[in-house]
Amino acid sequence: MLSIIANLWCLIRHYKHSILAIIFEEPIKQVNTNEKVIALTFDDGPKPPYTEQILELLYQNNAKATFFVLGRNVKQYPNVFKKIFLYGNEVGNHTWDHDRLDVKSRSFIEEQIVLTDKIIRDMGYQGNIYFRSPYGSQSYGIQYVLKKMNKKFILYNMSFRDWDNNFWDRPHPVQISKIFEIPSGSIVLLHDGGGDRHSTVELVEVILKKYQSKGYKFITVSELLSYHNQTVGIGF
Numbered sequence: 001m002l003s004i005i006a007n008l009w010c011l012i013r014h015y016k017h018s019i020l021a022i023i024f025e026e027p028i029k030q031v032n033t034n035e036k037v038i039a040l041t042f043d044d045g046p047k048p049p050y051t052e053q054i055l056e057l058l059y060q061n062n063a064k065a066t067f068f069v070l071g072r073n074v075k076q077y078p079n080v081f082k083k084i085f086l087y088g089n090e091v092g093n094h095t096w097d098h099d100r101l102d103v104k105s106r107s108f109i110e111e112q113i114v115l116t117d118k119i120i121r122d123m124g125y126q127g128n129i130y131f132r133s134p135y136g137s138q139s140y141g142i143q144y145v146l147k148k149m150n151k152k153f154i155l156y157n158m159s160f161r162d163w164d165n166n167f168w169d170r171p172h173p174v175q176i177s178k179i180f181e182i183p184s185g186s187i188v189l190l191h192d193g194g195g196d197r198h199s200t201v202e203l204v205e206v207i208l209k210k211y212q213s214k215g216y217k218f219i220t221v222s223e224l225l226s227y228h229n230q231t232v233g234i235g236f
Ligand SMILES: [Zn+2]
Pocket: 043, 044, 094, 098, 133, 134, 135
């Protein structure tokens, strides 16, 4: 009897990850690929003039990106929002209100996602809508709701202090060195909303020039996922 229980326990431990993956959506931070591809992602928009300035830069450089928008901003700036996908970029869901979700109920989480999906669709966007939680927060509640909704949970492996207005005036050595260290298959977090984002616009220009000169392509998250051998998640 003891050996049966021991074997069962071993089985559960061995398959724990797979069992959890049936119930909870695993966050994706990066894609394992040797191809020279990077997915730039922008959170907290749409917000003029920064979203449009970034769209223009992407367009001039034949690059694509993914914009994780807030429902309330889509409502406030519908024409800026539409430019995102009319320029061929991808749209993601970053909730309606930008609350921290790891302390909220499942019904609250679901409502925030459904409302934001609805306005994105009402505006005429037809592509995939993946999800990124505000503040990159994670919880079983968030992951459970996303699994139920069959929605991918996209986080990131690279982020910058692009929201700091002194990013370029008083550059931090760690931040500057990170610009040179973006690996293939990265999902990079940047911000087009939530405040003065002139530093972000400059950073996008620098990243595009630097990596395109080395043969890198800037693609949407959906395109990046199609490159995966194995996605790298965080897990619990
Ligand atoms: Zn955010």
